[in-house]
Amino acid sequence: MRRLAIIGGTGVYDALMLENAEVFSVTTRYGSALLKKGTYKEAEVYFLARHGAEHSIPPHKVNYRANIAALVKLDVTRIIATAAVGSLNAELPPGTMVLLEQFLDFTRSRESTFFTGGEAGVVHTDFTEPYCPGLNRALLSAAEKEGLTLKSGAVYVCTEGPRFETPAEIKMYKQLGADVVGMTNVPEVVLAREAGLCYSTVAMCTNFAAGISPEILTHEEVLEVMEENTGKINRLLAAVIDVVGTDNKCRCRELGGKILL
16 A cells, blocks of 8 residues: 655645544654544555644744654655745745755754764765655646646745744845745755655745735734645645655665664
């Protein structure tokens, strides 16, 4: 049976109408993770709400290592994540879905690696292609079949949060080549690669970033746009089940190392 994990970001607290769904916890050396498991189109699907079911966990407090380690423990090999992002690119207005291709890391205080020396070892992981090209192709194929617009090639800048960025910071990120800004994709993408998992992120642009938007930014605005567009994300996730795993042309597994569980 095909196996897939979905990590839902802001506004995505459930995904797909899973059959025989059950909620359970997985304990790892990094802490525990709460997941929902069920089946969809004869695929085994695990769903994990990154911020908790009630959006109670801020971005800098998410236990990213426990989440990824739990999925490894469940023998998951493919993860599709969702993320709400601010846009720095006029060609990516609010309501646009986009696949991430590269990232810039401006986080500061997070546990960002499984390889901390000692028993965990020291491993220097390649990040030439941070996001799985095979999964990205599957998502683009699914979007085309569903008649959904899904852009690709975005550069994501990850900030520490939970505050929004200043206009000066956004100006700097834009000069560095960023297209979208968020607070959660790092270290999630890093840990997935370290563990040898195929990982892709579907980002939903909810607003233009500070200094670009004429309005003051609010979390309520983000939630409103996500609520308006969650249907598109769910259609994409449902459609990708049919094609995920048919294109295995990636090196994610061989680039990852063995992590401690």
